Amino acid sequence: MANTTSAKKATRKIARRTIVNKSRRTQMRGAVRIVEEAIASGDRDAALKAMIRAEPELMQAAQRNIVHKNTASRKVSRLSHQIAKLAK
Structure with a gap:
């Protein structure tokens, strides 16, 4: 318990x-x-739209020390890679 x-x-x-x-x-x-x-459903357009919203959320969380900046960057990178795979 705090004393001062x-x-x-x-x-x-x-x-x-x-x-x-x-x-x-x-x-x-x-x-x-x-x-x-969106990625799981295979809907690339929905995934891209959602990613446009999610990326700033992740990076702002990193700036505010909610998550580490490398964690946020890794998450963005992995999601982007999965979306790119949907195009193939």
């Missing part, structure tokens, strides 16, 4: 940030899920 005033305030701040970060993480995962579902 500053530690108590830090605990409150952490709780607020956790709520915001959870929301952003959920939003990011939802965007990625839509792309993955």
